[in-house]
Amino acid sequence: MVRIHKEKDRAAFAELYAHFAPRVKGFLMKSGADASLAEECAQEVMVTVWNKAHMFDASRASVATWIFTIARNRKIDALRKQRRPEPEDLTWGPAEEPAQADVIALQQESETLVRAIADLPAQQRALIEKAYFGDLTHSEIAAQTGLPLGTIKSRIRLALDRLRHTMK
Amino acid sequence: MTNNIKHHITDQLLMGYSAGTLPEAFNILVATHVSMCDECRAQLASYDSIGGAMLDTGDETLATLDTGSLAAVMERIENAAVTAKRAPAKRTGSTVPAPLSDYIGDDLTGVKWRHIGMGVRQAILPTSSQATARLLHIPAGAAMPDHGHNGVEMTMVLQGAFQDEDGYFARGDVETADTAVNHTPIADIHEDCICLAVSDAPLQFKGLLPRIVQRFIRI
Numbered sequence: 274m275v276r277i278h279k280e281k282d283r284a285a286f287a288e289l290y291a292h293f294a295p296r297v298k299g300f301l302m303k304s305g306a307d308a309s310l311a312e313e314c315a316q317e318v319m320v321t322v323w324n325k326a327h328m329f330d331a332s333r334a335s336v337a338t339w340i341f342t343i344a345r346n347r348k349i350d351a352l353r354k355q356r357r358p359e360p361e362d363l364t365w366g367p368a369e370e371p372a373q374a375d376v377i378a379l380q381q382e383s384e385t386l387v388r389a390i391a392d393l394p395a396q397q398r399a400l401i402e403k404a405y406f407g408d409l410t411h412s413e414i415a416a417q418t419g420l421p422l423g424t425i426k427s428r429i430r431l432a433l434d435r436l437r438h439t440m441k
Numbered sequence: 442m443t444n445n446i447k448h449h450i451t452d453q454l455l456m457g458y459s460a461g462t463l464p465e466a467f468n469i470l471v472a473t474h475v476s477m478c479d480e481c482r483a484q485l486a487s488y489d490s491i492g493g494a495m496l497d498t499g500d501e502t503l504a505t506l507d508t509g510s511l512a513a514v515m516e517r518i519e520n521a522a523v524t525a526k527r528a529p530a531k532r533t534g535s536t537v538p539a540p541l542s543d544y545i546g547d548d549l550t551g552v553k554w555r556h557i558g559m560g561v562r563q564a565i566l567p568t569s570s571q572a573t574a575r576l577l578h579i580p581a582g583a584a585m586p587d588h589g590h591n592g593v594e595m596t597m598v599l600q601g602a603f604q605d606e607d608g609y610f611a612r613g614d615v616e617t618a619d620t621a622v623n624h625t626p627i628a629d630i631h632e633d634c635i636c637l638a639v640s641d642a643p644l645q646f647k648g649l650l651p652r653i654v655q656r657f658i659r660i
């Protein structure tokens with residue numbers, strides 16, 4: 274992401290594209306888009322990734338998470354036609370470079386979460402998939418157990434606190 | 442700013458907001474609360490990372506791209522004027538979090554209230570029809586009629602406080618009530634209470650009079 278943002282590195286973007294674009298397209302098809310709408314939206318998502326690369330903060334989210342949120346927003350606009358206001362931006366102004374230690378720690382937590390999800394019993398994984406990619410309503414979503422959410426949450430919390438602190 | 446919040450958004454609703462499957466009315470309440478609460482902001486980010494992990498690893502979600510897909514995107518990038526849409530920043534002078542001020546203006550004094558009886562006033566927000574979002578204005582010390590719920594109701598305090606069978610709720614706190622809950626919220630005596638309430642089904646009032654009124658006020 275850094276190379277895409279700072280150097281407008283097309284090779285790095287092509288690599289990212291090869292990995293994520295088919296996934297984003299598949300995600301949109303699972304959510305009910307036909308192939309051509311999904312292709313169109315996936316392309317828009319990847320254009321947004323390029324254009325907003327400077328807003329990616331590696332101490333607060335993984336690349337996959339960041340792309341997921343862009344794809345999710347595109348899905349809501351294109352398919353669900355519900356408005357979804359975003360929370361207010363935090364008040365620390367233009368972000369400075371995140372601390373390298375925060376970035377690495379967040380990466381590790383993200384990998385732990387990926388492994389935990391991969392290790393889930395098929396049935397539970399299917400439920401989570403349905404919640405994110407299908408159309409489970411809020412009352413159908415059961416409380417999630419067995420995911421190490423607490424650790425990644427404290428990691429994110431820490432990054433938020435540090436950012437707040439540097440602004441004081 | 443966020444330290445005194447004691448009642449938070451439930452995990453189910455944070456996950457639904459993250460997945461993007463909630464009706465607009467619920468989205469407004471979640472975004473408003475998260476704007477005030479770092480605890481839920483971090484929890485929401487962790488739900489987003491589940492979405493990221495599913496996207497990253499799921500071979501289930503692989504689709505074949507059109508031929509020339511990347512080339513088409515590079516061309517779009519060349520031609521596109523960059524119009525970055527950012528999350529709303531807090532407006533200076535606004536006493537209302539940005540996600541809500543888009544609907545009601547920068548502070549609570551500009552709200553167009555309608556009386557719904559017993560001193561209580563409401564203002565319905567313009568949202569999609571799957572669920573209803575309303576502001577409620579309850580005079581200090583007054584009670585909402587005793588009621589149950591046909592679906593999920595979330596109530597977030599914007600000003601003042603209220604007390605009911607489930608506890609004491611002050612600014613930023615969210616009460617989530619479902620079909621199992623019957624309650625009579627009573628506004629704290631010190632200040633009029635203003636809440637944002639969202640629900641995906643009509644409430645059930647115990648008394649006869651409120652039930653007649655209900656037909657006219659869309660609660």
Ligand SMILES: [Zn+2]
Binds near residue numbers: 446448449474480482
């Ligand atoms: Zn909270």
Ligand SMILES: [Zn+2]
Binds near residue numbers: 589590624644
């Ligand atoms: Zn209620």
